Amino acid sequence: MDISVLIVAHDEEKHLADCLASAAFARERVVLLDRCSDRSGEVARGEGVRVVEGAWPLEGDRRNAGIALCTSPWILELDADERVSDQLREELDRVLSAADCTFYYVPMHNYIGAVWVRHGWGAYNGVAAKPALFRKGSKIWGADRVHPRLTLIGEGGWLQGHIDHFVYDDAGALINRLNRYSDAAACDAVLQGRPFRAHRTARRFFTRFYKSYCRRRGYREGWRGVLLALFSALYPVLTHLKALELTERRGRSG
Template identity: 45%
Template sequence: MAKLSALLCVHNEEQRLPACLAALAFCDEIVVVADRCNDGTEAIARQYGARVISGIFPIEGARKHAGLARCTGDWVLELDADEGVTSAFAEEVRETIGRAGAADWYQVPIDNYIGDQLVRHGWGGSFGTSSAARLFRLGVKSWKSERVHPGAKLDGVYGGRLTQPLRHMVDEDIGDMFARLSRYTALRAQDLADSGKIKSVADDAFRGVRRFLKCYISRKGYREGDLGFLISLMAGLYPILSNLRAREILRSRARDVADLPSSAPLPLRRVEAASQ
């Protein structure tokens, strides 16, 4: 039988981690990357037999690669602590990798919940997804060096889409949604400031409008009522806020450089006078 590794990257998830790990008994091993955890996350992971990698990983891509380096399975199931699996999902994953043949990776559907409400439509624009490549052979998937939502590269043969979804507890309420938007745009702004790939406000405003319309109309966010509108709005705000916050970072860095004391060498005459 093909060996299956579960990979989780977490930060201070002592509340949600037990339920997530308990449902992963169908995996042959669990690898948990504990990023700057100062609660009981690592102890809980070890209680469930997980292999724990502890460290400081500000770059999301680096976190995932650190975890993959410790996986020994033929296949990897990638998930987060706020995601859960059912017995039907576990059975389908096992059946899928057992008959994969030439296939190297699969798309996994995701059911997203805000509180106790299932929200199926409108996700996208870096503010959520209803499907992701989460099941793949070891060595097939890699990520860019970015802090949030790093671009992923998948090599090999696409095997199709599973039918059973992951259950994703996205946010508790609208307040959590705003807090998440703030976290995401802060991290994205740092990536933009580091890369220098900052567009004009007009360009990002145009992108924002396109994202809103795509999520609300093309992806049928309108079918989710108030939450669908809000998800689409936040998807549209994401590039605009990220850009504005990146500009703020660059201005702050420029001020810091301007405030540095001069390190210019002393004039030659003063040096000579001191040596006499």
């Protein structure tokens, strides 16, 4: 199939082989490794794919660099903890032969451990769908450290086949992700001079919990739904506090 599958990764030796195996149908598989200290490079080379290693300070920069490396007219962008489902692979063959859009949203099946969690996702935790399939030149990532903004060019469509996304192994992984993402978001906020207001942060805590647990029906997922809602609510609070800490530290050093 004349498509490039792009995987941008950092220390993903545990997930990389399965991700690449699910994309074996592609004419080209490109793995861009950002400052890896584990065996990710060895794993990727063992699969016989194109590997590029380097260091990019911003997530958007490294994703744009990966897109530039791809040589096929169509690109499917995956994270290392994602897998192409059989349904999506079959649909890609049909869609690419008569595509009438420049990018396509692909549904996501998000997992905690081995359990497909259908409800409660949002904010930094995970999304229900994303524009993972696109014609080269129609998707540009913004210059942000966490969840960069996207510029999409042309007409978009939706696919039926899904990507399996193994977001978290367990509750501890949720905590680690919350810590990493709030660190990066706080750094972005300070560098961009974004103001924080205590009343707004407090309001976001409650609205995010309500949105995840009630509106997105996280209550249907038992304890997993509670965790998703709680960590979604804590994200802006931790980002706010870490930004204050970072600003104070920069003031002392400057």
